[in-house]
Amino acid sequence: MTKEQRLKKRYRAEKRFKMYGLISVSLAVIFVLILVQNIFSKGSSAFSRTMIEVAVNYDSSLLELEGPINQNSLKDADFYDLAVESLLKIYPAKDSKEERQILRLFSPDYEFEIKDFLIKNPNKIDQIVLVKITASDDIDQLNKGNFPRDLPEDRRRVSNYQLNIYDNLIEKEKIDKKFNNYLFTKGDSRDPELAGIGGSLMGSFFTIIICLILSFPIAIMASIYLEEFAPKNKITDFIEININNLAAVPSIVYGLLGLGILLSVMEFPRSTPLVAGITLSLMTLPRIIIPCRASLKAVPPSIREAALSVGASKFQTVFHHVVPLAMPGTLSGTIIGLAQALGETAPLILIGMVAFVVDIPSSPVDPSASLPVQVYLWSEQAERGFVEKTSATIMMLLGFLIVMNFIAVYLRQKFEKKWN
Amino acid sequence: MNSLIAGVILILCLSSYFFGRSEARKLVTQNIKLKALPAYYGYYLSLWCGLPALIIFGCWSLFEPAIIKVLILNNFPQIESKDLFYEQTLSFFNGNFSGEITNEIKAASIKYSSINIIAQNSKIVIIAAALIGSLTFAYRKIQNNNKARDDVEIILKVLLFTSSLVAILTTVGIIVSLLFESLKFFSTINIFEFIFGTSWSPQRAFVRDASAITPEELLELQDAFGSVPLFAGTAFIALIAMCVAVPIGLFSGIYLAEYASTKVRKYSKPIIEILAGIPTVVYGFFAALTVGPFFRTFGESLGLTVSSESALAAGLIMGVMIIPYISSLSDDVINSVPQSLREGSYAIGATKSETIKKVVIPAALPGIIGSILLAVSRAIGETMIVVMAAGLAANLTINPLESTTTITTQIVMILVGDQEFDSPKTQAAFALGLTLFIATLILNYIALRVVKKYREKYD
Numbered sequence: 002m003t004k005e006q007r008l009k010k011r012y013r014a015e016k017r018f019k020m021y022g023l024i025s026v027s028l029a030v031i032f033v034l035i036l037v038q039n040i041f042s043k044g045s046s047a048f049s050r051t052m053i054e055v056a057v058n059y060d061s062s063l064l065e066l067e068g069p070i071n072q073n074s075l076k077d078a079d080f081y082d083l084a085v086e087s088l089l090k091i092y093p094a095k096d097s098k099e100e101r102q103i104l105r106l107f108s109p110d111y112e113f114e115i116k117d118f119l120i121k122n123p124n125k126i127d128q129i130v131l132v133k134i135t136a137s138d139d140i141d142q143l144n145k146g147n148f149p150r151d152l153p154e155d156r157r158r159v160s161n162y163q164l165n166i167y168d169n170l171i172e173k174e175k176i177d178k179k180f181n182n183y184l185f186t187k188g189d190s191r192d193p194e195l196a197g198i199g200g201s202l203m204g205s206f207f208t209i210i211i212c213l214i215l216s217f218p219i220a221i222m223a224s225i226y227l228e229e230f231a232p233k234n235k236i237t238d239f240i241e242i243n244i245n246n247l248a249a250v251p252s253i254v255y256g257l258l259g260l261g262i263l264l265s266v267m268e269f270p271r272s273t274p275l276v277a278g279i280t281l282s283l284m285t286l287p288r289i290i291i292p293c294r295a296s297l298k299a300v301p302p303s304i305r306e307a308a309l310s311v312g313a314s315k316f317q318t319v320f321h322h323v324v325p326l327a328m329p330g331t332l333s334g335t336i337i338g339l340a341q342a343l344g345e346t347a348p349l350i351l352i353g354m355v356a357f358v359v360d361i362p363s364s365p366v367d368p369s370a371s372l373p374v375q376v377y378l379w380s381e382q383a384e385r386g387f388v389e390k391t392s393a394t395i396m397m398l399l400g401f402l403i404v405m406n407f408i409a410v411y412l413r414q415k416f417e418k419k420w421n
Numbered sequence: 422m423n424s425l426i427a428g429v430i431l432i433l434c435l436s437s438y439f440f441g442r443s444e445a446r447k448l449v450t451q452n453i454k455l456k457a458l459p460a461y462y463g464y465y466l467s468l469w470c471g472l473p474a475l476i477i478f479g480c481w482s483l484f485e486p487a488i489i490k491v492l493i494l495n496n497f498p499q500i501e502s503k504d505l506f507y508e509q510t511l512s513f514f515n516g517n518f519s520g521e522i523t524n525e526i527k528a529a530s531i532k533y534s535s536i537n538i539i540a541q542n543s544k545i546v547i548i549a550a551a552l553i554g555s556l557t558f559a560y561r562k563i564q565n566n567n568k569a570r571d572d573v574e575i576i577l578k579v580l581l582f583t584s585s586l587v588a589i590l591t592t593v594g595i596i597v598s599l600l601f602e603s604l605k606f607f608s609t610i611n612i613f614e615f616i617f618g619t620s621w622s623p624q625r626a627f628v629r630d631a632s633a634i635t636p637e638e639l640l641e642l643q644d645a646f647g648s649v650p651l652f653a654g655t656a657f658i659a660l661i662a663m664c665v666a667v668p669i670g671l672f673s674g675i676y677l678a679e680y681a682s683t684k685v686r687k688y689s690k691p692i693i694e695i696l697a698g699i700p701t702v703v704y705g706f707f708a709a710l711t712v713g714p715f716f717r718t719f720g721e722s723l724g725l726t727v728s729s730e731s732a733l734a735a736g737l738i739m740g741v742m743i744i745p746y747i748s749s750l751s752d753d754v755i756n757s758v759p760q761s762l763r764e765g766s767y768a769i770g771a772t773k774s775e776t777i778k779k780v781v782i783p784a785a786l787p788g789i790i791g792s793i794l795l796a797v798s799r800a801i802g803e804t805m806i807v808v809m810a811a812g813l814a815a816n817l818t819i820n821p822l823e824s825t826t827t828i829t830t831q832i833v834m835i836l837v838g839d840q841e842f843d844s845p846k847t848q849a850a851f852a853l854g855l856t857l858f859i860a861t862l863i864l865n866y867i868a869l870r871v872v873k874k875y876r877e878k879y880d
Contacts, residue, residue: 011772011775012772014772014774014775015772015773015774015775017774018774018777018778019676019680019773019774021672021676022672022673022675022676022679022680023676023680024672025668025669025670025671025672025673025676026672026673026676026677026681026685026689026693028669029669029673029689029692029693029696029741029744029745029748030689030692030693032696032741033692033693033695033696036699036703036707039707039711040703040707218584219584219587222580222581222584222585223581223584223585223587223588225581226578226581226582226584226585227585230578230581230582231585239589240585240586240588240589243588243589243591243592244588245865245869246592246862246865246866246869247588247591247592249795249798249861249865249869250595250802250858250861250862250865251798251799251801251802251803251804251829251857251858251861252802252804253802253804253829253832253833253854253857254595254599254802254854254857254858254861255595256836257595257598257599257832257850257851257854258591258594258595258598258599260598260836261598261599261601261602261851262594262597262598267483268486268487283591283594286587286588286591287588287591290588314570314574315574316574316577316578340698341698343700344698344699344700344701344702344703345700346700346701346702346804346805347701347804347805347808347829347833350833350836350837351832351833351836351837355837373700373702373805374702376700376702376703376706377702377705377805377808377809380705380706380709380710380809388710391706392706395703395706398700398703399699399703402698402699402700406698
């Protein structure tokens with residue numbers, strides 16, 4: 002091998018090596034894009050809801066009202082017969098089997114949607130009104146184009162008869178899409194078209210607030226102690242080793258801690274944001290202390306010396322000068338720690354937040370789910386409607402995380418002083 | 422009631438701050454020289470007012486329910502299921518009990534209401550006494566013109582120290598809760614059967630009443646908790662993950678540290694770090710609903726039978742999750758290798774890649790190994806990806822296309838839903854948790870030591 006050949010070979014190796022690096026970086030970036038694209042393409046349709054327009058005959062004789070017609074008596078009335086009669090008129094049915102198929106075009110809550118409309122507009126009684134009623138999940142998915150129509154009937158969730166009605170309704174322009182406010186206002190449900198993340202949103206909110214209240218002050222005080230006051234001795238070393246190890250303990254172990262101590266020994270209420278918040282704050286604590294200490298450490302000693310030289314006590318130096326200067330760093334560390342806690346799932350599953358909760362929690366001691374747990378729960382469901390709901394939940398979750406991380410970066414860049 | 426008491430204490434704290442400050446100012450106007458700023462007298466009074474009362478209040482609220490429970494149950498020694506009875510009494514007392522109301526429940530709830538009233542009243546009295554006592558004590562001290570600043574600083578220092586002890590308490594809590602249940606587990610199941618047994622089927626212990634396990638049943642249970650398949654599955658999936666993460670992560674780290682222009686670095690580094698910020702449940706969803714089915718259809722087109730919960734899908738996605746941990750740590754480590762080493766290598770005519778391979782990486786090796794160890798500990802502790810994408814059945818296999826299960830998956834599967842606390846099945850989850858805790862602890866300890874040693878070398 003001549004000198005030139007050897008040199009060429011070495012340069013080729015150089016190029017190859019650089020190429021490997023470039024490929025690796027691109028692979029990682031491409032994966033982020035695939036993931037985001039996949040979630041968005043699946044989830045974006047969840048933000049709309051298919052509605053079927055039905056002419057409802059608000060015939061007061063079918064309601065069996067007692068006494069005068071007012072909001073209270075309407076609230077107690079049974080709208081089932083009235084609803085069924087109006088819904089069955091959208092298409093001729095031969096027998097009760099076909100009637101059942103017609104009713105299955107609508108979400109099981111049609112009765113209440115019809116009722117709510119009348120309660121809001123009591124003057125419409127004894128009139129025929131066009132009301133938009135939420136379609137069932139199958140029709141919803143069909144309308145969004147997620148069900149292939151060319152399968153044989155027995156492999157489809159929608160029968161031929163229902164397809165005919167659907168086409169007929171489309172022709173008459175009775176089918177419409179509107180913004181899915183149920184997604185944000187309703188709790189969990191067994192029917193995808195009625196399921197929403199309202200409950201888990203509140204659950205996550207309470208959890209994060211409790212986590213913040215507990216972990217932020219303790220983390221700041223602990224890092225101030227360790228960075229500014231702690232004497233160099235065995236106890237301090239032991240605390241530091243503990244913090245570093247706790248930051249790397251798998252999150253599921255904190256779930257076992259919550260289950261073993263908070264639930265079974267201290268008998269806190271199960272499935273509640275309170276327990277979730279305490280468990281997550283134990284988990285986040287070391288993860289906040291580490292960046293807090295780093296930002297305290299970054300404040301140059303000259304600041305401390307200047308304060309001490311004009312007669313400030315050690316405490317005045319720390320609390321009047323060092324801590325305010327370190328604040329941007331500590332705040333952004335806290336926000337990033339909380340963002341991690343917001344996405345945490347495994348410990349919450351162990352402390353029982355996987356319960357099926359329909360009601361939206363109004364306080365931290367009500368049973369509830371949280372956003373990531375909702376993702377887990379819905380991903381186990383078979384219906385196609387839950388896949389788009391899950392993706393939409395993930396979009397919300399990622400949205401929150403992006404906002405929190407942006408705030409953290411902004412705080413750091415805008416307010417943190419650069420010491421040279 | 423509780424929030425009212427807490428509110429009163431807080432309002433008193435706040436007002437005593439202003440009171441103490443104005444008292445101190447009055448002393449200043451009388452030309453008495455104070456040894457601290459007036460605000461410190463405010464803090465002093467406020468701390469003395471709040472702390473004792475809050476501590477008493479907190480302890481009381483924490484222990485009251487348990488003490489009342491013991492007091493009531495002592496009156497009904499003949500009841501068998503005491504916890505259930507107490508629950509029924511409480512719900513009867515709160516007026517939402519549906520079921521058969523026995524005389525005992527009635528008697529117990531009458532007892533409960535009387536004890537509750539006594540407890541409430543005595544709580545208020547004791548807290549009020551504490552408030553008044555500590556306030557007058559502190560007020561006297563102010564009048565005697567003490568060194569308020571020093572005292573306040575001592576109290577604060579104690580507070581700071583206590584909050585740093587929370588880390589130790591958490592560790593102790595983890596160890597106690599894991600050890601306690603694990604020891605109970607190992608008292609029924611032989612520890613060697615647990616570590617070396619090769620069949621895992623905890624559902625066999627499901628229906629048994631734990632307090633009444635007969636010796637035959639115990640013998641039968643012995644080989645239901647062999648956790649070798651779980652260890653193997655965990656290691657296998659972690660291995661697949663590392664096969665993905667180590668090359669990609671390491672090469673990304675090298676590229677970003679050595680080759681990338683500042684512009685490329687500025688944009689691609691945060692994008693890669695997004696991977697670390699995505700919640701694991703999202704990866705799990707992606708692995709279970711997109712990657713798993715994709716592998717299955719792809720495998721079918723090649724004539725292979727691929728389980729839709731294959732170890733490959735879970736491992737692959739876990740590897741992607743771990744990429745940023747390796748890339749950013751190795752990036753840091755490579756950056757901290759002194760420039761003089763590189764320049765020496767260039768000076769004798771080495772190309773850039775040769776310098777990296779022969780000089781930079783050997784110098785950075787301990788740090789890189791540390792980052793890989795940390796990544797391994799992440800991989801074995803990762804839960805949601807494997808819960809959603811890997812299988813539930815424990816098979817001992819090395820075929821990546823089959824489904825395997827992991828330690829974390831089994832913990833979740835055992836503990837999800839209703840648990841009966843004395844069953845060996847539940848305790849098995851804690852024993853698995855203990856194994857996981859110890860394994861990750863060892864890995865983290867070694868990794869942190871290695872990284873720290875390395876940092877000291879070049880700092």
